[in-house]
Amino acid sequence: MATTVKLDAGAAGHGAEPRGKRDDDGQATYLIAIAEALWEEMERDERVYMLGEDIGAYGGAFKVTEGFLDRFGSGRVIDTPIAEETIVGMAVGSAMEGLRPVAEFQYADFMSSGFDSIATVLGRYHYRSGVPLPVVLRGPSGGYVRASSFHSVNPEPWFAYGGGIKIVAPAFPADAKGLMKSAVRDDNPVLYLEHKWIYRRIKETVPTDPDFLVPIGEAAVKREGTDVSIITSGALVHKSLEAAENLAQRGVSAEVVDLRTIVPIDEETVLNSIAKTSRALVVSESYRFVGIGAEVGATIAEKAFEHLDAPVTRLSPPNMPVPFSPTLEDAFLPQVADIERAVEELSAW
Amino acid sequence: MATEVDPTTAPAEMSGGSRPLPDDELVRMLHVLKLCRYFDERMEALYRQGRLPGAIYSGRGQEGTHVGVTWALRADDSLFPTHRDLTAQLTKGLDLKRVMAQFWGRIDGYTRGRDGNSHIGDWQGNKTFTVMSHLPIAYPVAVGAALAYKLKGEPNVALAICGDGSTSNGRWHEAINTSAIHRLPVVWVVNNNQFAYSTPNALEFPIPTIAERSVAYGIPGVRVDGGDVLEVFEAARAAIERARAGDGPTLIESVSLRWRGHAGHDPAKYMPDELLQDYMANHDPVRNLEDFLLAEGVVTENDVDALMERVEAEFEQGYEYALASPFPEPADATKGLWVEDGYWTSEPGRAGGTEA
Ligand SMILES: Cc1ncc(C[n+]2csc(CCOP(=O)(O)OP(=O)(O)O)c2C)c(N)n1
Numbered sequence: 200m201a202t203t204v205k206l207d208a209g210a211a212g213h214g215a216e217p218r219g220k221r222d223d224d225g226q227a228t229y230l231i232a233i234a235e236a237l238w239e240e241m242e243r244d245e246r247v248y249m250l251g252e253d254i255g256a257y258g259g260a261f262k263v264t265e266g267f268l269d270r271f272g273s274g275r276v277i278d279t280p281i282a283e284e285t286i287v288g289m290a291v292g293s294a295m296e297g298l299r300p301v302a303e304f305q306y307a308d309f310m311s312s313g314f315d316s317i318a319t320v321l322g323r324y325h326y327r328s329g330v331p332l333p334v335v336l337r338g339p340s341g342g343y344v345r346a347s348s349f350h351s352v353n354p355e356p357w358f359a360y361g362g363g364i365k366i367v368a369p370a371f372p373a374d375a376k377g378l379m380k381s382a383v384r385d386d387n388p389v390l391y392l393e394h395k396w397i398y399r400r401i402k403e404t405v406p407t408d409p410d411f412l413v414p415i416g417e418a419a420v421k422r423e424g425t426d427v428s429i430i431t432s433g434a435l436v437h438k439s440l441e442a443a444e445n446l447a448q449r450g451v452s453a454e455v456v457d458l459r460t461i462v463p464i465d466e467e468t469v470l471n472s473i474a475k476t477s478r479a480l481v482v483s484e485s486y487r488f489v490g491i492g493a494e495v496g497a498t499i500a501e502k503a504f505e506h507l508d509a510p511v512t513r514l515s516p517p518n519m520p521v522p523f524s525p526t527l528e529d530a531f532l533p534q535v536a537d538i539e540r541a542v543e544e545l546s547a548w
Numbered sequence: 549m550a551t552e553v554d555p556t557t558a559p560a561e562m563s564g565g566s567r568p569l570p571d572d573e574l575v576r577m578l579h580v581l582k583l584c585r586y587f588d589e590r591m592e593a594l595y596r597q598g599r600l601p602g603a604i605y606s607g608r609g610q611e612g613t614h615v616g617v618t619w620a621l622r623a624d625d626s627l628f629p630t631h632r633d634l635t636a637q638l639t640k641g642l643d644l645k646r647v648m649a650q651f652w653g654r655i656d657g658y659t660r661g662r663d664g665n666s667h668i669g670d671w672q673g674n675k676t677f678t679v680m681s682h683l684p685i686a687y688p689v690a691v692g693a694a695l696a697y698k699l700k701g702e703p704n705v706a707l708a709i710c711g712d713g714s715t716s717n718g719r720w721h722e723a724i725n726t727s728a729i730h731r732l733p734v735v736w737v738v739n740n741n742q743f744a745y746s747t748p749n750a751l752e753f754p755i756p757t758i759a760e761r762s763v764a765y766g767i768p769g770v771r772v773d774g775g776d777v778l779e780v781f782e783a784a785r786a787a788i789e790r791a792r793a794g795d796g797p798t799l800i801e802s803v804s805l806r807w808r809g810h811a812g813h814d815p816a817k818y819m820p821d822e823l824l825q826d827y828m829a830n831h832d833p834v835r836n837l838e839d840f841l842l843a844e845g846v847v848t849e850n851d852v853d854a855l856m857e858r859v860e861a862e863f864e865q866g867y868e869y870a871l872a873s874p875f876p877e878p879a880d881a882t883k884g885l886w887v888e889d890g891y892w893t894s895e896p897g898r899a900g901g902t903e904a
Contacts, residue, residue, distance in 0.1 A: 248699065274699055280729065282722035288688020289695055289726070292706070295671060296626075296696030315719075319682050320689060326885045327662045328678040329892030330671045363885050386887040 201371055201403035202226070203437070218262040219399075227405040230398040232372035233337075234263050236379035237301065239409050241271055244299065247383055248275040250286060251303030260305045261339055261398060283313030290334045291320050301383060304338030307392055308352040321388045322363035331386045337379075339395035340368070341434055341484055342532050346395075347523035353433075353485040355461045358390055359494070365415055366461040368392040370436035373405045374459055377413025385415060394433040401437065418465035420472065424454030426546045428472040430495055431482040432458040435533060439482055442538035451546050453480075461491055469495065470503050477508040478545045482533055486518040509548035514541050562840040563778030568785075569619075571846045577619060577777065578841060578852075581611050581834045583859045584635040587644070590863055591651065595812045600651060602664040605631045609807035612773075612833025613739045614709075615639050616780025617800065620788050621707055626675040626693050628686035628708035632739060632806075633679075634666040636709060641674040644862055645869040654873035660896055661876035662884070684710035687723035687736070694732035694791075705791045707735040707784075713744020715761070716752050724799065728765040731796035735787045738799070739774070741806035746818045759801040767797050774804030775831030778840075804831065875900030 218234055221227040227235065241247045248271075249264060255278040258265030268276045279286050283304070290300040304310055310317060317336065324332055342351035355366050365387055369375040375393070382389040421436060422443050429439045436457045443453040456472050458464065473479050479499045483492030492515045500511050514533045522528055567574060588608045594600040607614060614635035618627060621640065629636050638644065642658070650657025650668050658668050659678060669678030677686050690708035697704045714720055715738055727734045738758050742749055755761070762769025768790075772783045780802050787798035805827035809816035841847045847855075877897035884891035 277695075280722075280726055282688075282726055284719040285688040285691055285722040285726045288685075288690075288719070288723065289692035292689040292692020292694070293696040293699070294692070295677075295689070296693050296700070298696050298699065300692075315682055315685060316688055319680060320685060323680070324678065325887065325892070327659045327667075328669060328671060329884065330678075331887045 201401050203401055216262075218258070218265045221405070222402070225404045225407070226402045227372050228399050228402050229369075229372045229375050229393070230261065230263065232376040232405045233379055233393060234265070235405070236376040236383070237263070238267070238270075240380055240383040241267070241275065243409065246297060246299045247301065248277065248298060249301045249303065250277040250279050250289060252279055252281060252305050254278060254303050259303060261395065263393075264303065283309055284316045287313040287316035287321060287336065290336070291316065291324065291332055294332045294334050295330055299333045299383060301335040301337060304336065306350050306352075307338040307340035307354050308349050310336070310338065310354045311357070314357070317358060317364070318361045322358070322361045325387070326363060332388050333386045334388045335382045335391055336388070337391040337393060339398070340392040341394040341396055342521050342528065343396040343434055345523060345525060345528060348520035351521040353392075355390070355392060356485050356490050359462050359491065363388065364462065365389045366392065367415055367459065368394065368432045368461055369413075369459055370394065370397060370433055370457050372401060372403050374413050374419070374457075376405050377411050378415065378459065381412045381415050384412070389415070392433070396434045397437070413459070416460050416463045416465055418456055418458045418460065418468040420454060420468065421457045422453070422455040424452040424476065426452045426476055427478040427480055427542045428454045428456060428476045429480045429482055429538065429542065430456045430458065430469055430472070430499075432461065432491070433484055435482045435484055438533065438535050439538055442535045442542065445535070445539055446542055451542060453542050458495075464495070464498070466498055466502065469499065473499055473503040474506045477506050478548065479503070479507070479511045480538070480541050480545055481511065481513045482538060483513070483515040484532065485515065487513060487515040488518045490515050509545050512541055512545055514538060562776050562836060563782060567844065567846070568778055568782050574837075574841055574846055575851070577615060578837050578847065579855055579859070580639050581615055581777065581837055582855055583644070583862060584611050584615070584638055585834045586859045586863060587638075588635075592808065592812060601653060602651065604812040605634075605666055605810070606806075606808035606812070607632050607635050609827060609832070610739055610741050610774055610804045611635050612775055612777040612780050612836070613737070613802035613804055615833075616774075616777045616802070617707060617709065617735070617737050617784040619781050620784035621705070624675065625705045625707065625788070626677070626690070628677045628690040628693075628706060629679055630683065630686070630710050630714070631666045631679055631681065632711060632741075633709050634668070637666075637668060637670075637674070637676050640676050642668070642670050642676065644866045648866040648870035649873040652870045652873070653875060654870055655876045655896055655898055655900060656869070656873040660884075683717060684708070684714035684720050686710075688719055690734055691723050691727050691732060694727060694734035695730065697733050698730070703792055705733045705735060705788050707737060707788070709737040709739055711744060712738060712740040712742065712749055712758060713747060713752050715758055724765050724767070724797065727797045728767050731794065733791040733794070734797045735784065735791055736797055736799045737784070738801045740801050740803045742803070743806050743810075743819070745810040745814075757801060759799060762799040765799070767799060769799040769801070771801045771803065773831070774802040775827075775833050775836055777833050777837050804833070872902065874898045874902055
């Protein structure tokens with residue numbers, strides 16, 4: 200079971216201190232798990248290489264790639280200029296020539312600076328040409344770290360909309376490792392979102408089998424329950440689990456479904472959960488209007504109507520920049536208490 | 549540093565009066581030039597008659613640039629063109645019949661009906677990128693192909709083309725800058741046809757030439773006369789050799805004029821008539837090579853006539869092939885987004901019929 204380590208993430212969630220190692224009992228942070236997956240995939244397949252800003256000697260803004268340059272050299276760990284359109288373009292062009300690039304975005308926020316190469320080229324090339332693009336774009340997303348408007352974004356709706364790109368957003372170290380390995384081995388483009396609030400906070404036992412894979416497209420029930428289903432992803436999985444624990448003490452049984460993959464979404468696991476609980480709370484860190492929660496909610500309303508005993512309810516922030524001040528950010532993003540309140544309202548139906 | 553372009557193209561002085569290629573290759577080059585010119589004219593006529601769906605982007609007057617740069621590539625080198633550069637793709641080896649099937653939305657087109665007109669490519673066969681509209685979006689992708697050649701130690705070169713207007717876009721700078729930092733095997737070609745849709749050079753950049761921008765990237769820049777296919781070819785050959793030798797990118801600005809509107813719908817009333825007349829009379833890359841080869845005794849008038857007959861027959865065959873090719877099956881519209889559905893690795897459905 201995962202344990203929460205109360206670490207101070209520092210300004211904007213940065214971790215300038217070393218990435219660290221697994222504990223002696225095999226527990227690893229999410230950050231370590233992601234790095235392990237990348238390391239093992241680069242060891243396994245020499246076509247895999249990385250590119251991005253400050254990923255070489257510096258080891259990346261969050262230290263995911265610390266030590267990679269020494270092991271794999273500057274031909275496979277490539278520092279780029281601040282040129283996001285070109286970072287993605289390079290990934291695409293080299294994938295067309297048989298390589299398997301993993302491009303780091305310093306923050307997922309800057310995916311918007313490479314938008315055209317992502318949405319137009321990466322997402323639409325295979326459909327028109329039949330040329331596979333095994334490209335992974337990865338970067339830290341999400342809030343709760345006092346990083347304000349330009350370092351807290353959840354970009355998944357931007358890229359889910361256009362189609363042609365798989366999107367994963369793991370919440371646990373083992374899932375993070377298994378999904379990263381699946382992403383690198385996938386022949387389609389994959390956007391891999393690492394929640395920066397989780398990086399150094401959550402630890403668990405992570406498999407060491409070099410072929411440990413978590414399939415893309417499968418959600419997971421992280422806590423069983425009977426009264427209400429909470430459908431969520433990323434940092435909010437942990438907040439939902441905390442809320443479910445508190446609710447249990449008050450006699451309300453909440454099930455927590457971690458989507459893990461946003462595209463393609465695992466409708467079956469979501470709908471099975473609703474069939475069991477008859478009540479759906481969709482908790483999403485992406486914005487309310489046209490966000491991932493809106494899509495999940497619509498799917499439930501359309502396909503699980505006969506099971507529902509209450510309106511499908513959404514909890515997500517408004518379509519506005521994420522504010523900085525602790526009081527503002529806390530009011531803006533869904534909190535444990537908000538989740539508890541919403542579940543109680545739903546279970547009253 | 550940028551070199552100055554010849555103000556006029558006198559056929560007898562083409563390529564400094566010497567023949568940079570064996571005679572049989574020069575005759576093949578004339579064939580491609582004439583085929584692409586004829587194709588361009590005939591397709592426009594069909595479009596105007598309402599017999600061609602979609603859009604057309606004429607490259608007329610710029611064939612010297614397209615054929616010249618592409619001629620210098622090897623089969624394993626890659627080409628990253630735009631909507632304007634169909635002639636370059638045909639030069640690289642695309643089959644005219646399948647190109648025409650694409651224009652009519654047929655299953656035998658290179659994109660299986662998923663795209664139209666010059667938004668075409670054949671990576672698996674001829675190493676050309678399937679064109680995307682957003683300009684110049686293939687420039688960053690060419691950096692990636694060149695990076696792969698360098699990382700894998702392959703002796704290939706990537707060559708990307710875009711228009712003068714595209715040089716104003718940020719990714720043009722990003723791509724050239726990044727390729728120069730890593731000394732990648734790539735050649736950057738700008739087809740300066742003096743207009744970006746209706747916008748003239750003066751409203752796209754405040755300096756006299758595009759080639760001189762190379763100085764800012766620490767790479768060579770050359771400016772050549774797009775009316776002289778052999779001059780373009782020689783500049784491209786030198787740049788490609790340089791790239792292949794590991795000495796990094798070169799910027800080539802090839803100057804011509806867009807003889808037609810931006811696309812089939814555009815009458816180009818903004819185009820100064822004297823400029824157009826001058827270019828059509830004095831900078832016609834097709835006629836220039838023909839006159840040069842006649843003057844040099846490489847071809848006779850009879851040879852040229854025979855070449856034209858062949859070109860017309862090739863066009864007719866392409867047209868018949870295109871109209872006989874079935875439309876894609878409607879049920880296949882959603883296939884091929886993901887690799888694992890296997891659409892692109894199996895034969896497509898061909899029951900779509902030929903009536904539309
Ligand atoms: C990013 C982008 N903005 C706008 C357009 C619409 N557009 C298509 S072609 C064109 C003009 C292009 O001019 P230039 O780069 O000189 O190439 P040319 O068409 O003259 O070959 C424009 C504005 C586009 N394709 N891409």
